[in-house]
Every structure is written in structure tokens, then in C-alpha cells.
Amino acid sequence: MKFIVQVRVMPLKDLLDPQGKAVLGGLQSLGLDGIQDVRIGKHIDLHIEAESPEQATSIASEAAKKLLANQVMENFEVSLVG
Amino acid sequence: MKFIVQVRVMPLKDLLDPQGKAVLGGLQSLGLDGIQDVRIGKHIDLHIEAESPEQATSIASEAAKKLLANQVMENFEVSLVG
Incomplete structure (x- = not known):
């Protein structure tokens, strides 16, 4: 079966987010x-062929740990959407 | 009141997503x-001071239209989370 799993990768709360700060400045200068604050991360849709929703979620978590997120600076959330 | 509004910006379905294709290759070579497919977009959290949830959502939509999304190549979704 085919599943779509979303992975959201965000900078850790305690770290500065220079991209977010730049966008905040841009938004304020647009009026x-x-x-008050902007934080920017990545949204990744994975289309996965798997036998069960659990297997699809587990493949997505492994992908996030191995490649999509740098866990020193980012955390991630995995959610099955369909 | 303070609100957090999420804006998700994704490449349009009909367009190629070279970043997604590169990540797909990386995931496959990791075994x-x-x-089967990867699409990558941006996830943006906006912290907004507004009088109502409707006003917060409307500020976020304006921000997305004016700066966060390039509507020629991307679409966006706005959702209030808290």
C-alpha cells in the first residue's frame, strides 16, 4: 500500500534561527x-510503499534520523497523512 | 493575545522538485x-500578537502572499495552532 508521511524538521528551540530572524526583519519592513517571532524549518512529504501504516512511519523515522534532520541542531516530527 | 500560526509552503505539484529528487537519491543509496517520492517545502512558525484568531490568520496569509511563498512556483497553507 502507498502512504504519505510528513516529516517536519525544525531548529531546536534554544538555538538561534538566523533565517527566521532575517524573514522577521523583512516582514516588519513590509509593514x-x-x-513577533519567526522560526523556519523544513516540511518533507515522503511517498512510501509499505505493508502497514506502522511500517511506513518507521521508514520515515529512519529517513529523518539518517538524513533529513541533523539532531544536533534540529528536532523532527513524523506524521502519517494518508 | 498571542497566537502561533503555521505556514506550510510547498512546490506546486506539477513542478519538478530538484531538492526532493536529490534527497530521494540519498535515501535510496542509504538503503x-x-x-518512492520526496517533496520538500518550508514550514514556518509565526508568533503573532493579534486581537483575535481571525486577525492572526489574516496577518499570516498576508505574510505568506507578500514574502514567504512565491506563488508562481509554490502554494501555501495557513493553520492556527495556538
């Missing part, structure tokens, strides 16, 4: 008031 | 079988 968008009210935005 | 992760079963992954």
Missing part, C-alpha cells in the same frame, strides 16, 4: 505589524 | 527501500 506587517504584530509578528 | 531505505520503499520511498
Whole structure:
């Protein structure tokens, strides 16, 4: 069966996010008031052929650990969507 | 009140995603079988000070249209999380 698994990779809370800070500056100079902080990460859709939803999720977690996320600086969340 | 709004920016379905293709190659050469396609986009958390959830969502949509997403090549989804 085919599954789509989403992996969200975000910079750790305690680390600076220079990309987010740059975008925050950009939004403020566009006059968008009210935005106080911006954090930017990656959203990855994996299309996986697996025997069960559990297997698909497990393949996605392994992919995140091995390649998609750098766990020194980032954390990740895996969620099955379909 | 403070709100957190998530903006997800993904390449349009009909467009090639070279970053996704490169990651797919990497995952396959790591021996992760079963992954058939990878698409990579951005996940952005906006911390917004607004009077209502509707206002926060509307600020986030404006930010996405003006800066976060390039609507020629990407689509975006806005969702309020807290």
C-alpha cells in the first residue's frame, strides 16, 4: 500500500534561527505589524510503499534520523497523512 | 493575545522538485527501500500578537502572499495552532 508521511524538521528551540530572524526583519519592513517571532524549518512529504501504516512511519523515522534532520541542531516530527 | 500560526509552503505539484529528487537519491543509496517520492517545502512558525484568531490568520496569509511563498512556483497553507 502507498502512504504519505510528513516529516517536519525544525531548529531546536534554544538555538538561534538566523533565517527566521532575517524573514522577521523583512516582514516588519513590509509593514506587517504584530509578528513577533519567526522560526523556519523544513516540511518533507515522503511517498512510501509499505505493508502497514506502522511500517511506513518507521521508514520515515529512519529517513529523518539518517538524513533529513541533523539532531544536533534540529528536532523532527513524523506524521502519517494518508 | 498571542497566537502561533503555521505556514506550510510547498512546490506546486506539477513542478519538478530538484531538492526532493536529490534527497530521494540519498535515501535510496542509504538503503531505505520503499520511498518512492520526496517533496520538500518550508514550514514556518509565526508568533503573532493579534486581537483575535481571525486577525492572526489574516496577518499570516498576508505574510505568506507578500514574502514567504512565491506563488508562481509554490502554494501555501495557513493553520492556527495556538
